[in-house]
Amino acid sequence: MDQDLDRCGVNCIHDDAVNEVRQALFSEDVAVSLAELFKALGDPTRVKILFSLLTRELCVCDLAAVIGASESAVSHQLRLLRTQKLVKFRREGKILYYSLDDDHIERLFEQGLEHVTE
Amino acid sequence: MDQDLDRCGVNCIHDDAVNEVRQALFSEDVAVSLAELFKALGDPTRVKILFSLLTRELCVCDLAAVIGASESAVSHQLRLLRTQKLVKFRREGKILYYSLDDDHIERLFEQGLEHVTE
DNA sequence: GTCTCATATGATCAACTGTTCATATGTTTA
DNA sequence: TAAACATATGAACAGTTGATCATATGAGAC
Incomplete structure (x- = not known):
């Protein structure tokens, strides 16, 4: 029941509490994803990007101007946000x-x- | 009006959009805090700690057992969570x-x- | 085609992060 | 008081991150 629970080698562990919480805890994968x-x-930088996009869609150049960062930096961050499915984009000509x-x-x-x- | 907006040196910026978003954008301080x-x-590790505490209060030793980390590592992370006002603690004897x-x-x-x- | 423009990408590097180990603190028990 | 214990703290070190610069891509204009 508590074979591997006493990992700190002593008796400070509350087995009931540990077991209760363990059952509720999500998997390693979910924890990592979260x-x-x-x-x-x-x-x-990413907070500002996302908050700006809350108001309306913007091109990379606009985003850079709004938040005061280089276009390259913004582009790099957008890539990260894309892989996390936080932003998407549509193309209109070059923009x-x-x-x-x-x-x-x-x-x-x-x-x-x-x-x-608060 | 748009003195410092054309920071990319060209004309890809939509001034109206930039100004609109700029007004809504929160301050640098708030962005950093967020x-x-x-x-x-x-x-x-911190996700697991916080999620565990969602179920019930736990001591450091229990937390370490639940999430499978050293007590030292947990203690360090708890310190960080404390400074962010995400967790608090009460003392009961040594625990x-x-x-x-x-x-x-x-x-x-x-x-x-x-x-x-999703 | 070539040129220009908007954006993406890769390399680099200083700054930061999270863990581990060793040690310190404060509390209970003997 | 000293010893045992739960936790905190500091140093150190590998791994990661975010900005910058240089370069590449892909679309429209010419």
């Missing part, structure tokens, strides 16, 4: 218009802002 | 019981899980 999502949101790929982002920002500004 | 919050959620400091976390996880598992 962490990757939050990590993608965990950079000021790529980026927009949010997901309506969860707005709610994540809402909750985050509440936490930060 | 990014720090999400960064704190952006690590598998420190940690719990969530904030009900936003549950909703952040909900939204995050929806995004990840």
